[in-house]
Ligand SMILES: CC(=O)N[C@H]1[C@@H](OP(=O)(O)OP(=O)(O)OC[C@H]2O[C@@H](n3ccc(=O)[nH]c3=O)[C@H](O)[C@@H]2O)O[C@H](CO)[C@@H](O)[C@@H]1O
């Protein structure tokens with residue numbers, strides 16, 4: 149398994165272009181199942197997750213063609229004919245969001261058999277809301293030997309659905325099923341994450357009829373078919389927030405481009421409160437910090453959008469490890485998303501965790517150690533801490549990082565970070 153080695157202590161100076169959002173791209177990819185016409189996605193991040201979902205789509209008969217076009221990295225998806233509606237365990241277990249092909253397959257063909265995704269390190273993550281909503285749209289669902297078999301021989305039928313709490317995955321899954329249902333579907337307490345807005349807008353460009361974009365009530369009037377489109381994936385707000393934390397941790401000045409800072413205002417407000425300078429630009433933001441001055445500890449609590457994103461909690465915790473004072477971090481979305489805390493402690497951080505609350509008492513310095521990535525965002529929090537830890541930190545299990553960060557070593561290296569990938573065979577890159 150590859151690892152990442154970082155020598156701490158260099159400031160960051162330079163520019164980092166933000167990639168297309170993983171969490172938007174994978175939903176848009178699933179939506180391409182809904183039409184027999186080609187859909188071209190531009191600003192596509194090249195990540196383990198997008199590669200992996202492309203493989204799953206091919207298994208259904210979708211043609212997936214990656215290329216570099218005039219608009220940069222792009223992928224053409226053409227689901228002219230769906231030849232299989234079976235998603236095996238081996239392909240679904242590697243990436244949870246693959247489960248969300250169930251709704252589009254069902255809407256397009258009237259049947260599908262998809263493996264349950266199972267839990268993962270950040271919490272149990274059941275899919276009950278997804279299955280309840282698809283049942284409300286008229287699907288018959290059976291669970292057997294770890295698989296969900298769903299049929300809707302006469303098509304899906306619009307329904308009023310009020311989610312008991314906000315779920316990003318259940319909202320996008322139900323939305324993708326409802327666009328081809330007969331009649332009207334109303335989704336209440338829908339998630340409002342920007343990636344759902346991107347999906348709604350792309351589906352609308354494909355001919356779907358959806359009202360209420362970016363609100364918590366989506367009204368969908370079903371249509372009989374959708375057409376192809378060209379769509380540019382929105383910038384990755386989590387990647388952007390991660391590099392903002394990296395720059396704030398290491399000190400220096402980093403310009404983040406091709407980004408939408410308004411999507412992470414809950415983070416930047418907290419960073420400003422801690423003493424980081426954030427200057428908006430025409431296409432992003434400049435993050436500046438004088439390394440001679442220590443940051444101040446501030447508290448955060450994760451919430452659904454537009455609140456502080458759970459996907460930025462680990463990175464913010466890393467930033468707080470060397471701030472002055474005590475920072476209290478509440479994790480309200482996932483019940484087990486502090487796996488990075490013991491790893492940060494290996495670098496000398498002082499963190500105590502009780503249930504959904506972590507208390508970080510800032511220390512003056514971190515010291516390098518071998519650490520282990522436990523999930524995607526936890527991995528990047530270790531990179532951020534490694535930027536200041538004295539000595540060389542090595543981070544194992546970087547396949548987690550590769551799920552969601554495109555060319556991370558290159559992007560940070562271009563700003564002066566001493567970071568390199570050590571391949572399994574011992575070679576350095
Ligand atoms: C691929 C993708 O976009 N992943 C994001 C998505 O995950 P995901 O869509 O899985 O997250 P959800 O918003 O669905 O999960 C929120 C909470 O609801 C619970 N729940 C969810 C569905 C369900 O049927 N039953 C249930 O109990 C979950 O266990 C969790 O505690 O939103 C999360 C919250 O912003 C982010 O951290 C993930 O990066």
Ligand SMILES: C=C(OP(=O)(O)O)C(=O)O
Pocket residue numbers: 171243244245268459524525552
């Ligand atoms: C938790 C994440 O992804 P997933 O929902 O695919 O596990 C994430 O993107 O941080």
